[in-house]
Amino acid sequence: MPKKSFFLNIFLFFLACQKEGTLDRTEMIFGSYFRVKVTGNRKILNRAVDEVFLKMRGYNDLFSIFSPNSEVSQLNQSGRIKGSPDLIAIIKMAERISALTDGAFDITIYPLLELWGFYKREYRLPQEAEINKTKKLVGWQKIIVRNDSVYLPAGMKIDLGGIAVGYALDHAYEILRRWGIKKGLIDGGGDILVFGEERYKIGIKNPRGEGIVETLSLKSQAVSTSGDYENYYETEGRRFPHILDPRTGYPKEGVWSVTVIGKEAVICDALSTALFVLGEKGEGYMKNFPGYRAIIYLAGGKRLEW
Template sequence: MGSRFDITVVANNSTSANQYIDLAIGEIQRIEKLISSWDKNSQTSLINTNAGITPVEVDTELFDLIYRAVQISRLTDGAFDISYASMDRIWKFDNSMTEMPAKEEVKASVAKVGYQNIVLNKEKSTVYLAQKGMKIGFGAIGKGYAADKAKKLLISKGVVAGIINASGDMNTWGKQPDKSEWKVAITNPLNKNSAFALLPVVNKAVVTSGSYEKYVILDGKRYSHIIDPRTGYPSTGIISATVFAPKAELADALATSIFVMGIEIGLNRINQLKEVECIIVDDQGDIHTSNNIKISTR
């Protein structure tokens, strides 16, 4: 998945711990083979190759993941969309851009993006991309899903506590050996060497999306590397979004979506979801939280 995974388990001895960690690694590698769009032999690649041609029968696991992704797309009004993989990459975040791309170029870049054109047949377990040239990708949900599956596997093997850290997508369960809760530091996006909050996380996932490392400034305005798949334009106004949810898969998708939806709509959507909370930092350094999170500054 092109990402670093750090796995921590609470076990009786180092031998058992290493065996559990190896199991988790095996599960993550299995999922990568299933969802990778880089592997020409994966079912995901087969779906993309047959876009606009024919439905592709897939494993129930992949079908269900795509189904949930489409549901999240509906929930976020398309701010999250796994067919984003169809986008032409016209925005550069390597300091090489000096002017805005043409409107026609931006419009053309998202012409084949649209979750509405992902046709699912549950009875036949088939996935069909209705437009030729469409592609799906799991860059905004795959790491979280892999973390969830590794956690589930380890729990089934009797591991009482641990953390799966998928490049910042944190998934926890149980407690530390001293019986204290796992705690997650929320990085200050204006000063990456410090944290503005240290929060307990009990059997939950925490995912942070940030634009403080990848962005471009054009005509004095700051544009994030997170692109709105509906318009082709980068998101603005937010530099960090942290989401707490029961599963990393959901938290992963929502953290990205908040950038696109914006502060007001993003908070409103999060406040409608059970067991989901968020912390947003805007480009002025101000902190915004969902209803059940309170941060006091001293």
């Protein structure tokens, strides 16, 4: 090879290497950390990730029940709202998953969570009569979506906490894909989406100890875990997790954690909650979600996989 061609090839290789880079950024969103780690052209990484975080902050402003000006808070306060396309889309997705899980996932769970004291962490054990009364304010079928408007019966409120992060992850990925970024990891407080040709090692937290209980190898997939260790209280030797069965009004006991792996983060997010509520009966519902798999740890450490 002529010397001039040799040095030209080296120079071009050097330039190509300079174009590739990795950006790793974390912000506090949705009440937890939100991390984006991507590899691609250095010239576009910052702009792409800037757009992602702008969108994520926007979702937080739309969906948060703790922000009085969010669309969800306005809906909960007034019982009606002319919603943004994102609010309409996420409610319709939630209704779809509710239908496919016989109501084990239900965004109208808010009044029950409030009754049990999970929002303010002022835990209490309600009387059965209180639970039965509050259950009348729960039921996803009672939500009315008409064009771009949403209506709730008096006293009913919604909480998108079991689906919003998954919805956000999917849309963050779409933004990065449009920018031409082909490899990365998006982590929304433990709900994770990875994309590209590389395999990522993702650990499942030990629900009754330190560290991880097992490691997953994921490629272009999402994963979400719901556990009884995230927000709970114990009394008289019983643990009451913040994941309630909307059909009974009581916290679901006997399940430690549920991890769902699949293509769409929004389904993984909501389905992990639904399967936690369903427990061992959840296996029969997996046929409604082809391409998804679940890993369940029951009380005592029994492991199931569907």
